[in-house]
Amino acid sequence: MTSSDPEKRLMFYGRRHGRRLRPQQSAFLEQGLAQFALDPDLLTDAADLDPRDWLRPASGQVFLEIGFGGGEHLAARAHESPDCGFIGAEPFMNGVARLCRHIIEGELDNIRFWPEDVRLLLPSLKDHALDGVFILFPDPWPKSRHQNRRIIQPQMLDVLARLIRPGGSLLLASDDPTAKTWMLEAMMRRDDFHWTARSAEDWRQPPPGWPGTRYMAKADRVGRKSAWFTFIRSDHA
């Protein structure tokens, strides 16, 4: 395998399984996978999939969360905006089981999820398929020899620039100093997104309606400061 091999570039370094699921969690997972998971047979080389076809949201808007963890943010967004559609991607099955519980107990019908590496799904989606993307508290991989494992990479941002419609949003958040710098440096190199912050307050405070995430709660507990960077997909470029 060479370093340009797509399979090598798509190596996933996170965990897929954690503690053994309790029977009730397994039941939520099984039901959720059957009803709300996206079918891998959907994948296509044609880049023509429109998530609006899966969710038919009244507003016509669809948002994607990459690495939803336990799904609490995704579920809260879906609950507060029933007229919008939400897609989540997460390969960690214990987290997927939690999302399934949120969907089923909350009777949410505006979420579909991809229980896999998001990089397998994105190339199949059509241009401007998304109104917004959330990447919240991604694994920081702070050692420089692991920087190729970080989810924010130029190739990922190229794909997101293709998928987010002009005027759509990309929200990045982290509590990790290395990750914050990495994200901002990567975004500052681009002319297809612009940062909305006018002052430090704009990135030190969460955006409106912020429901929190599990990892942010962990950061809060140990006194690590979180930051939120909102970018808008430019009309040009």
Ligand SMILES: C[S@@+](CC[C@H](N)C(=O)[O-])C[C@H]1O[C@@H](n2cnc3c(N)ncnc32)[C@H](O)[C@@H]1O
């Ligand atoms: C540090 S956790 C944060 C989870 C959640 N966003 C939160 O704030 O609580 C990062 C998550 O990203 C997921 N992740 C990492 N690489 C991914 C990928 N390529 N596609 C989808 N999810 C990914 C991991 O499995 C992990 O659950």
